[in-house]
Amino acid sequence: MTTQQLTDQIKKKKSFLCIGLDVDLNKIPKHLLDTEDPIFEFNKAIIDATHHLCVAYKPNTAFYEAYGIKGWKALEKTIQYLNQNHPDIFTIADAKRGDIGNTSTMYAKAFFEDLAFDSVTIAPYMGKDSVEPFLAFKNKHTILLALTSNTGAFDFQTKSIDGKELYKQVLETSKTYQNSENLMYVVGATKAEYFSDIRKIIPNSFLLVPGVGAQGGNLQDVCKYGMSDNVGLLINSSRGIIYASNKEDFAQAAANNAKALQQQMEEILNM
Numbered sequence: 534m535t536t537q538q539l540t541d542q543i544k545k546k547k548s549f550l551c552i553g554l555d556v557d558l559n560k561i562p563k564h565l566l567d568t569e570d571p572i573f574e575f576n577k578a579i580i581d582a583t584h585h586l587c588v589a590y591k592p593n594t595a596f597y598e599a600y601g602i603k604g605w606k607a608l609e610k611t612i613q614y615l616n617q618n619h620p621d622i623f624t625i626a627d628a629k630r631g632d633i634g635n636t637s638t639m640y641a642k643a644f645f646e647d648l649a650f651d652s653v654t655i656a657p658y659m660g661k662d663s664v665e666p667f668l669a670f671k672n673k674h675t676i677l678l679a680l681t682s683n684t685g686a687f688d689f690q691t692k693s694i695d696g697k698e699l700y701k702q703v704l705e706t707s708k709t710y711q712n713s714e715n716l717m718y719v720v721g722a723t724k725a726e727y728f729s730d731i732r733k734i735i736p737n738s739f740l741l742v743p744g745v746g747a748q749g750g751n752l753q754d755v756c757k758y759g760m761s762d763n764v765g766l767l768i769n770s771s772r773g774i775i776y777a778s779n780k781e782d783f784a785q786a787a788a789n790n791a792k793a794l795q796q797q798m799e800e801i802l803n804m
């Protein structure tokens with residue numbers, strides 16, 4: 534998917550919501566545990582109930598890897614279901630990968646070719662040759678961790694090196710990488726006060742913004758300082774949407790929470 538197609542979808546749906554599919558078998562409704570593939574059945578019900586309210590889904594691979602081969606199969610079925618039924622929806626494999634070049638190439642093949650995701654999250658720590666293998670894929674997107682939502686972000690990302698914070702160096706240096714037009718960045722919703730500075734460096738890049746809902750980030754603040762001319766934001770909520778209820782009504786409850794966020798987004802887009 535191109536970023537133009539993503540922007541078109543945002544304008545059509547009046548939403549820049551990304552729903553995180555972080556499936557924990559301890560949190561899903563008990564009746565689903567009797568089915569053959571509870572993770573997929575949960576995801577399918579959530580997707581069926583919410584696809585008109587969001588523009589992206591982001592399964593975090595940890596939640597699938599934790600269940601071994603069954604988990605990976607459920608991830609595969611989920612992305613196939615999305616690609617077959619909702620090809621207009623942007624898909625993010627939240628895998629936070631990155632390694633020496635030949636290994637990154639294999640990670641890129643796994644997520645872009647085998648699983649056919651539109652994008653994957655990548656840690657920038659190993660630098661240029663660990664990121665460029667992902668960028669080499671046309672119309673696929675590499676979402677680089679810039680300033681994360683957790684408190685540990687202050688351990689390294691905001692520290693100055695040669696007079697400039699590390700997260701700014703990540704943004705500036707990554708712009709020089711080959712095929713850098715395929716880059717997007719992660720910036721946590723809990724770091725709203727940093728968005729103005731970030732937009733000075735990357736005015737138009739798409740930002741994946743996790744941390745609203747369960748982590749306490751504020752949607753209005755993020756939009757005020759982080760929105761670009763082409764919207765340029767994908768706001769993720771995982772637990773705040775998918776675990777709205779653990780009863781039979783879980784999918785409808787998730788849709789209600791997604792709708793509440795989408796309506797706030799619509800108001801912001803209309804301003």
Ligand SMILES: O=C(O)c1cc(=O)[nH]c(=O)n1[C@@H]1O[C@H](COP(=O)(O)O)[C@@H](O)[C@H]1O
Binds near residue numbers: 553593680720745769
């Ligand atoms: O890359 C991410 O998506 C990510 C980056 C970050 O800085 N903070 C962050 O919470 N995430 C992910 O975003 C999701 C947030 O989930 P909730 O806090 O339940 O909405 C989880 O899958 C996290 O792994």
